Amino acid sequence: MKELHNIIHREETVISITGLHKSFGDLEVLRGVDFNLFRGENVAVLGKSGTGKSVLIKIIVGLLTRDQGEVIVLGQHIDQLVGKELDTLRLRIGFSFQSSALYDSMNVHQNLAFPLIMNRKTMSKAEIDFAVDEVLDSVGLANKNKQMPSDLSGGQRKRIGIARTLILKPEIMLYDEPTSGLDPITSAEIIDLINEVQERYNTSSVIITHDLTCAKNTANRIAMLHKGRFLKVGTFDEVFGSENEQVQGFFNYNFIR
Amino acid sequence: MAFRTKKQYILSKGLDEYFKGVHSAWKFTGLFFKEVFKRPFHLREVINQSFEIGLKSLPLISLTGFIVGIVFTKQSRPSLEDFGATSWLPSLIGIAIVKALGPLVTALICAGKVGSGIGAELGSMKVTEQIDAMEVSAINPYKYLVVTRVLATTITIPVLALYCSFVALYGSYLNVHAEETSSMIAFYQSAFKTISFLDIFTSVTKSIVFGFTIGIVGTYKGFNATQGTRGVGRAANQAVVLAMFLIFIEEVLIVQVANWFRFF
Known part of the structure; x- marks a missing residue:
């Protein structure tokens, strides 16, 4: 560590x-x-x-x-x-939930793109895709774009949950039981x-x-x-x-x- | 407040819970009318939900409508034959299906299929903190999950009810045609002869109200689910039971109001 x-x-x-x-x-x-x-x-x-x-x-x-x-x-x-x-x-503020709280009807890419689509209306699709790839890379899961949350391990779900908060570039991170x-x-x-x-x-x-x-x-x-x-x-x-x-x-x- | 007996305490607590529930449901419904006219409208999600609700209910609605048409015709024929009035069969079926059975059967099927689905989906999102996750990402979950689904059921269920009536009449026509030679055009003309614009208007209005009820009850129960997976099951179950109960009450009230209009 x-x-x-x-x-x-x-x-x-x-x-x-x-x-x-x-x-x-x-x-x-x-x-x-x-x-x-x-x-x-x-x-x-x-x-x-x-x-x-x-x-x-x-x-x-x-x-x-x-x-x-x-x-x-x-x-x-x-x-x-x-x-x-x-x-x-x-x-x-970024909030990482204990249960990860990934949207289970969306794949990893959609989970990460969703906050951007809803909050950054001026971003183009290419810019959103780039931001998703960048944040996935930063949590070490660059190749998991198309996977559904149910296909991920507990640790991977936590990482994607953290990535979803990071994509909005928060100043404060709140982690709820990140290792439980x-x-x-x-x-x-x-x-x-x-x-x-x-x-x-x-x-x-x-x-x-x-x-x-x-x-x-x-x-x-x-x-x-x-x-x-x-x-x-x-x-x-x-x-x-x-x-x-x-x-x-x-x-x-x-x-x- | 002091209670003399345990019964008094239980009754008071029960009434308190009941009125709190009514107040919370009333506020939830009121919020819909506040949010529905505000931006963003999430039209893509409304279309997605309408497509999901409409397309996935189509096979069941088709089958039920068709069977209702056949069975109702079969069972009405002997009574009309006793009076030598079988020629009234298309009109009788037309009135029964367009005015009552079409909207009611569609609403009951959708309350079971769509209402429980919405209750379970939102309930599961609630207990797994997905709704909280939306809120902390500055996404209004009420607007995105509730308004879109309620709009979708309110738009889709009247369309399904009209389709159900059409299929039921077709089933009835096939039964009539099997017994006596009759053309489809003559059957439909005869069926719609006694149906007025007010009847169609009432029927569509009823379906709109039923659609709204199914959507708002399903989302309310799902949005307020508690106690883990057990709560999800309970939300789905309560969404069906309450929606059906309200649909029957609305049916009676709307028919009564339509009858008052008929006298004017």
Whole structure:
């Protein structure tokens, strides 16, 4: 796996969250989350299943609405945006789903061309084809143009899912469990891809995971989410060097030491 | 609010859920009329969907229409023979098929075939996060998935209903022709003699309403599917049951309204 070489611009915050609360009925998922992401930085959000990690990034992209608190993405309050303004902001954010969420009635080429056809009306067919080939090449699947999602392996689906977000050249990447359900070798390939994306497209990323290997090798900072709040935020060594019982408990259940 | 008994609590919760569902369905339908006139129109997708719905339903509609025509003629003949009124057979069949059976049979077949298909397709897209994926790519999923499909069913089902009526009349003609020598032109002339413009207009209006209902119910159930693959099956099933229920209610209401117009 490659080492991280990203340049972090600490003077520029791309995501700023303060006092974020979110409940589903009686279930309080997020209970006052504070979080900043700087331009060029990768942050991994770690935590057990059901602690609200995915809810957090769904609020960032406007798929869910917050109950309380403030969420500012690229200088705009996401929950105050509607229609075209929200769409314009979303085009600057890439979201890679845990399940890849490829359109199963379309082949790989159509999956990648679809966001361009719908959002970049001035692009010609030749320009779209070129963009699709370029992004497929960047995720190492140049020859998979005509395949249907059902014919791809789990790792390939993840790559195509990432490619579909990259085609719109986002400034922020949100990865939801990028290595879940993959074998260690394919996981390592996806980790390399996340780092390559960061270098090539100069993105800032939030990586939701419970895989410590992924977090250690992709993130500049780790944020440990427990019971709806961040227990600890810092570098990998800072977080897992802490005496906190919950953090140590999470660390000990993983293979990495 | 405190409840005296468990029954009261269950009843209250049930009513609450029911009215929430009605409100959500009402909002979903209202959104269609807001979005349908806005750009982009996704005409290519409307044509694709119309083609899918129309062409794939054609064999089943043809077979059902043909059989309905034959069976209805066969079963009506003995009663008319008792009164020596077999010459009225084409008119009777014409009225029954054009005014009621054609649109209703087509709508019921499409509710089962098209409605369940739309419910399952959108339900599956919902539970596998494909609809969310559209939304985060700045594509309006309601506009692209719901409006196009509802327009397609609203346009295609009236055409299928007219086709079904024509095939049913042809089936009826073959049965009449087998029993007595009659030309096709004479049969069709006789069948349409008692049918007015209002009858055709009512029949087409009914089919448009049925088409809209099948589309909006299928997309609503699919769009609101939850709980994984089980939810997909439930969405498909509920799309059929609710669409059929609404079609029968609409049939009664439209016939009643058409009858009021007949008196004016």
